[in-house]
Amino acid sequence: MPFEACIVIIVIALMVVALMKELVRPGMILFSAMILLMVMGIISTDEALSGFSNRGMITVAVLFIVSEGISLTGALRFTARMILPKRRKAIHWLYLQIALPISFFSAFLNNTPVVVIFAPIIKNWSEKLQLPASKFLMPLSYAAILGGMCTLIGTSTNLVVHGLMLENGMKGFSMFELGKVGLPIAIAGLLYIALMGGLLLPGKRAKHMTKNQFKEYFYDVYVTEKSRLIGQKPVRGFLPDLRTVKIEKLVRNGKEYNLEDEETTIEENDKLLLRGTSETFYDLMNSPYVKLKGIDNLDESLKNKKLKQVEAVLAPRFPGLGQTIGDFDFYHHYQAVVMAINRNGERITDNIENIVLQEGDTVILLATEQFIKNWSESKIFYLTSYIGDVSNGTNKNKKILAAVIVLLMVIGATIGEHLPPIGPNKLDMFWFASLAAIIMVWTSIVPHQRYTKAISWDVLITIAASLGISKAMQNSGVAELIASTAISFSQNHGPIVVLATIYIITNVFTELITNNAAAALVFPIALSAGQQMGVDPKPFFVAICMASSASFSTPIGYQTNLIIQSIGNYKYTDFVKIGLPLNIIAFIVSLTVIPLLWNF
Numbered sequence: 001m002p003f004e005a006c007i008v009i010i011v012i013a014l015m016v017v018a019l020m021k022e023l024v025r026p027g028m029i030l031f032s033a034m035i036l037l038m039v040m041g042i043i044s045t046d047e048a049l050s051g052f053s054n055r056g057m058i059t060v061a062v063l064f065i066v067s068e069g070i071s072l073t074g075a076l077r078f079t080a081r082m083i084l085p086k087r088r089k090a091i092h093w094l095y096l097q098i099a100l101p102i103s104f105f106s107a108f109l110n111n112t113p114v115v116v117i118f119a120p121i122i123k124n125w126s127e128k129l130q131l132p133a134s135k136f137l138m139p140l141s142y143a144a145i146l147g148g149m150c151t152l153i154g155t156s157t158n159l160v161v162h163g164l165m166l167e168n169g170m171k172g173f174s175m176f177e178l179g180k181v182g183l184p185i186a187i188a189g190l191l192y193i194a195l196m197g198g199l200l201l202p203g204k205r206a207k208h209m210t211k212n213q214f215k216e217y218f219y220d221v222y223v224t225e226k227s228r229l230i231g232q233k234p235v236r237g238f239l240p241d242l243r244t245v246k247i248e249k250l251v252r253n254g255k256e257y258n259l260e261d262e263e264t265t266i267e268e269n270d271k272l273l274l275r276g277t278s279e280t281f282y283d284l285m286n287s288p289y290v291k292l293k294g295i296d297n298l299d300e301s302l303k304n305k306k307l308k309q310v311e312a313v314l315a316p317r318f319p320g321l322g323q324t325i326g327d328f329d330f331y332h333h334y335q336a337v338v339m340a341i342n343r344n345g346e347r348i349t350d351n352i353e354n355i356v357l358q359e360g361d362t363v364i365l366l367a368t369e370q371f372i373k374n375w376s377e378s379k380i381f382y383l384t385s386y387i388g389d390v391s392n393g394t395n396k397n398k399k400i401l402a403a404v405i406v407l408l409m410v411i412g413a414t415i416g417e418h419l420p421p422i423g424p425n426k427l428d429m430f431w432f433a434s435l436a437a438i439i440m441v442w443t444s445i446v447p448h449q450r451y452t453k454a455i456s457w458d459v460l461i462t463i464a465a466s467l468g469i470s471k472a473m474q475n476s477g478v479a480e481l482i483a484s485t486a487i488s489f490s491q492n493h494g495p496i497v498v499l500a501t502i503y504i505i506t507n508v509f510t511e512l513i514t515n516n517a518a519a520a521l522v523f524p525i526a527l528s529a530g531q532q533m534g535v536d537p538k539p540f541f542v543a544i545c546m547a548s549s550a551s552f553s554t555p556i557g558y559q560t561n562l563i564i565q566s567i568g569n570y571k572y573t574d575f576v577k578i579g580l581p582l583n584i585i586a587f588i589v590s591l592t593v594i595p596l597l598w599n600f
Helices: 003-021 026-039 045-053 055-073 075-083 091-106 111-128 137-148 156-167 179-200 280-286 293-297 330-334 369-375 396-418 429-442 457-476 478-489 495-512 515-533 538-549 559-568 572-597
Strands: 217-223 246-252 255-257 271-276 290-292 308-314 336-342 362-367 381-387
Touching: 003 026, 003 457, 003 478, 026 045, 026 457, 045 055, 045 457, 055 156, 055 396, 055 429, 055 457, 075 091, 091 111, 091 137, 091 179, 111 137, 111 559, 137 179, 137 559, 137 572, 156 457, 156 515, 156 538, 179 538, 179 572, 217 280, 217 293, 271 280, 280 290, 290 293, 308 369, 330 336, 330 362, 330 369, 362 369, 396 429, 457 478, 457 515, 478 495, 478 515, 495 515, 495 538, 495 572, 515 538, 538 572
Parallel strands: none
Antiparallel strands: 217 271, 217 290, 217 336, 246 255, 246 271, 308 362, 308 381, 336 362
């Protein structure tokens, strides 16, 4: 084995370990690996930088802005509330009614904002119907992934492979070409979720659910002057004018009163510890009878701003672990105040300010838009949901305009290859997506101050660095070596076995590292395999697209899985139990359909 090939293999092995252990952000890990290979002379400076000008990578960046425009108008949030079932029915019908429209949206929008917007809405919807949210959040992520496999723009990995094909002088994919195999996978996957989700996903079956089997929060309030609660007697912890919450504790002048005592009545300025769902927050915020204690901690300058409810899980790196909420100054650190807390269903009997913060605690914060900008991708918080649109979200005209822009973008990208070029430029996906993005900014659908915030720079750096590492695999002979090994191993069985091998290698990579990195790393192997066998490598590239997106068995392979893991309190084994059969289904469908539709 050449010395350069050994270096590349060692660097990639160290990179995979670092990604699995999550030592730093994925983009920095891959960028470091790429720079190391450049310093050692395995790739040139131009080759290292070429990924940052790759058409597929830039298209992903532009589509982040387009997706942000749809998100900011509130169109997705409005649609989510419209499509959710209004009453209980058989759980497999609930799955289909939710998953089908989500898959459709994800075929044309970035998966991450779709899941970020739908997740808290589905969580609150399940609480209202007294259904376990854990039955629906993982299918949400899977439906988004399955929908993204059906179009060129449905997921960034499709655009990465498309960009690599163009760089190597080949014709890329058309808008719906990948749907020939992606749609059968999506149909099979959604049917599997509908039939087996109720059995395999954590949480009791819907018909056995009770009112107390969903997440509850604890709120500190005090009774306001002239409140209608004054003089009322709690009955089993409930009051006629506070029916959505239960009183856990009543404190008056530093003394705790027995709620079971028939003589106990509510008085002005009584401090109450209340228990309710996350939606209770709005009832308490707008109630004239009580006042949330945390409101007093807000700076006067913030009280006039549009505040948002943010539900976040404390990660291991959160600096306030081991301190009480009262001692750790949330406002000083994050310009946010704690309004309520949940601790894995544990009953809380002390005032919120005296609770010692622990890893995994879910807190409801009152914060501004700035909190979401600063901490939405932080390792300190797992941001799980926020409710409330930005100022232009209520503008109906902008919702319609944003939808029309996206529709025209999709139509243009679909028929663009049949239209005459404008000067030297083909009317491809990048052309239409770029035009859509700038229209959204200039029409203020996306505020110009935050267009850069819409872009996930870590994802882009991951993609660009992956392309540089991919080039190193070609230069060093690693890609050719792996391809030769795969071909020799399966030489008596033809290209279909090589196709299966490439699919499995990609799928293992995507479950262990990231989908974009997996696609970029396996691409040169597939290219070399096609060249050595004298066949068209396009079926191999289609397999890479499907396999790199089919990340169902682990939470780390796909960003949407990480999002719903924290919201749904899923264990790693939950993903394996329901995701592994889905991986196998995607593999079988791919190996059946790809050879029939793409000739070697």
